Amino acid sequence: MFDISQSMIVDVDINLAAALLMVGVWIMTLRRRSTGEKADSVFLYVIVAALIETVAGLAVEFFEGPVGHGPYALAVILETILEYSITTELFFLLLYVFLTMHDSMDYLKRRMKFYMIPFVILTVVTIVNMFTGIIWYYDENLVYNETILYFFYDVIRYTYLVIAIYQYANYKKQNGVRFFSMWTFMIPIMWGTSLEWITDCAGFTLGNAIAVAMLFVMSSQKVGFTDEKSGFYNIHYLNMLRENIKEGKYEPSLVINYKLPKGKDLSGFFNELRGILPDECDTIKIDDTNFVTVIYGSTRGLMNMLSDDIQMIAEALNMDIKYNYAIKKKEESPVEFFEDAVGVK
Amino acid sequence: MELVKITAENADDFTEHIDADVRCNIGRSFFKGIGALGDNYAPLGAVVYEILNYDSEADTKCRIHSFMAADDDTAKALMEEYSNAIAEDGAIESLYETGDENLDRIFSSYGFTSKKRESPEIVVTVGELQKVAAMAKGKNMPEYIQSMTDVSLLQYRSFLKNCLIKGRFGLLEDLGYLPLAWFEREISSCSIADEKLDGVLLIRRLPSQTLVPCLFTAFGIDYQKNLVIIMLRSAQKVVEMYPEETRVVIRRHSPGVKQLTDKFFAGKKGAEVFVGRRAEG
Known part of the structure; x- marks a missing residue:
């Protein structure tokens, strides 16, 4: 039925590898427990878009030219799905990066109109193109061709990627970013794009699949460091944090140790504690009854407020919560302070 | 002569020696x-x-906000007691800022050195604020910009903790100790995202009816835009609620505030004051 050329074999192999990779990432994401962050829900859309892209990319290989396979309509539909899934993936990628940085639905809602405009334009153009071929078209031999407008189409959708990089860079300058690096995503994309330019094979699809898999690996790292019951970090994170402090990445200024009662349902306490702690701090479960909060930045007047709040929670939940705290002294090194305050060496 | 600690209970005994706007601070955590x-x-x-x-x-460090003595002996006794008290607190330097030349001379005689310079404080009237408030006219205030009257204690405390951790105190050394009621909630404004405060302009009304913006800060992705909208909302409310002659004292304590005051009150200068200091300990 099909003429199988050398380049087609390569493209089918590449697309197949990418599709299998995406199926694997998709299944693992569904099986993985959530960290409860808003970005988690968007991540699934990124994967589904990438999966559709690879499957459509694989399928279209069997229906497009150079000597004509057809049916024509099916080839057009598959190529449309492929192109549109790239646009959709880039759109959701921007939302994912945004929520990973800001974890705020309100911030996103305030920008959504702006973000939606290119998406709506690209959707309309994609539909119009199916009937007119103003962006790309198949000739009589079912050979894929792009018009000059394709360049602008690409520019518009890749603007999402540029905005995502800009936001990441901007955020990173002002805040620490954990378990995420835009470059871990960008390097496979750039590798795939270069491969496609140089060899004319479906390198972008593979590069993109690897990039999404890297996103999955990065977000899974956080799951591995999170305690399922409390939602706070687990003891493995404590060790990593100590290494990071040694490397000078973080400088703790205040450590609070909590001793919680045995055999009680602590879920209420965990929820309340999350509500009173400032944004930039880490709470780590040492064991079932011992937790520690590490705070970075200025501590002036902070413990006064936190003491009141912890006591308020203890009274409200009728729980015997013991706690003590240590504030870093000028002469102490961050590592020395951290190890003494947390009680690890 | 007897020297006593002034507390919230006996502060009113010193009405002739401490201005009401300074006296109202007695009782705050770091005011003595x-x-x-x-x-x-x-x-x-x-x-x-x-x-x-x-x-x-x-x-x-210590900043002297008010000093008045009936005679030289009283001044000497007060200064000695002051030096002892701040030594206990571990202060390494004393500071003051005054427009009163006589007071500056008294401080000089106790070892302070001073320079005359423009005060970081500028005084505007509510009448002058009208042109700022006018900028907001006809524009819809976003729903997430609200009055501090609608803010819960939990929201307020959460925001304060984030301010403290980022070292943003505004004019308030004891920010973490001040209740929400300490501010004029109706004219103070905030921005809210995900039910959390992410920007505030907290305004205090002094006994003399002078208004003092104490904390003006915002976090998050829209912080620059929100700061401007928060300010416009407060300006609108102040113009609505206070007579034209009401004084608003703005202390230009950061480059950001200075930039804003230069923009909205171009040409407005602070009074000439003596800024003095003395090493302690």
Whole structure:
């Protein structure tokens, strides 16, 4: 039925590898427990878009030219799905990066109109193109061709990627970013794009699949460091944090140790504690009854407020919560302070 | 002569020696006062000061906010007691800022050195604020910009903690100790995202009816835009609620605030004041 050329074999192999990779990432994401962050829900859309892209990319290989396979309509539909899934993936990628940085639905809602405009334009153009071929078209031999407008189409959708990089860079300058690096995503994309330019094979699809898999690996790292019951970090994170402090990445200024009662349902306490702690701090479960909060930045007047709040929670939940705290002294090194305050060496 | 600590309970005994706008601060965590009493416990003078950088890694300093003495002996006694008291707090430097030349001379005689310079404080009237408020006219205020009256205690405390951790205190050394009721909630404004505050302009009304913006800060992705909208909302409310002659004292304590005041009150300058200091300990 099909003429199988050398380049087609390569493209089918590449697309197949990418599709299998995406199926694997998709299944693992569904099986993985959530960290409860808003970005988690968007991540699934990124994967589904990438999966559709690879499957459509694989399928279209069997229906497009150079000597004509057809049916024509099916080839057009598959190529449309492929192109549109790239646009959709880039759109959701921007939302994912945004929520990973800001974890705020309100911030996103305030920008959504702006973000939606290119998406709506690209959707309309994609539909119009199916009937007119103003962006790309198949000739009589079912050979894929792009018009000059394709360049602008690409520019518009890749603007999402540029905005995502800009936001990441901007955020990173002002805040620490954990378990995420835009470059871990960008390097496979750039590798795939270069491969496609140089060899004319479906390198972008593979590069993109690897990039999404890297996103999955990065977000899974956080799951591995999170305690399922409390939602706070687990003891493995404590060790990593100590290494990071040694490397000078973080400088703790205040450590609070909590001793919680045995055999009680602590879920209420965990929820309340999350509500009173400032944004930039880490709470780590040492064991079932011992937790520690590490705070970075200025501590002036902070413990006064936190003491009141912890006591308020203890009274409200009728729980015997013991706690003590240590504030870093000028002469102490961050590592020395951290190890003494947390009680690890 | 007897020297006493001035507390919230006895502060009103010193009405002639401490201005009401300074006196209202007595009782705050880092504001302290020493009073001198003569025969029949008649007040002879008082000094009120604030401890700066308390509870932090930075060096502790003291700022004298008010000093008045009936005679040289009282001034000397107050100064000695002041030096002893701040030594206990570990202060390494004393500071003051005054427009009163006589007071500057008194401080000089106790070892302070001073320079005359433009005060970081500018005084505008509500009448002058009208042109700022006019900028918001006809524009829809976003729903997430609200009055502090609608803010819960939990939201307020959460925001304060984020301010403290980022070292943003505005004019308030004891920000973490101040209740929401300390501010004029109706004219103070905030921005809210995900039910959390991410920007505020907190305004205090002094007994003299002077309004003082104390904390003006915002976090998050839209912080620059929100700061402007928050300011416009507060300006609108102040213009609505206060007579034109009401004074608003803006202390230009950061480059950001200075930039804003230069923009909205171009040409407005602070008064000439003596800024003095003395090493302690």
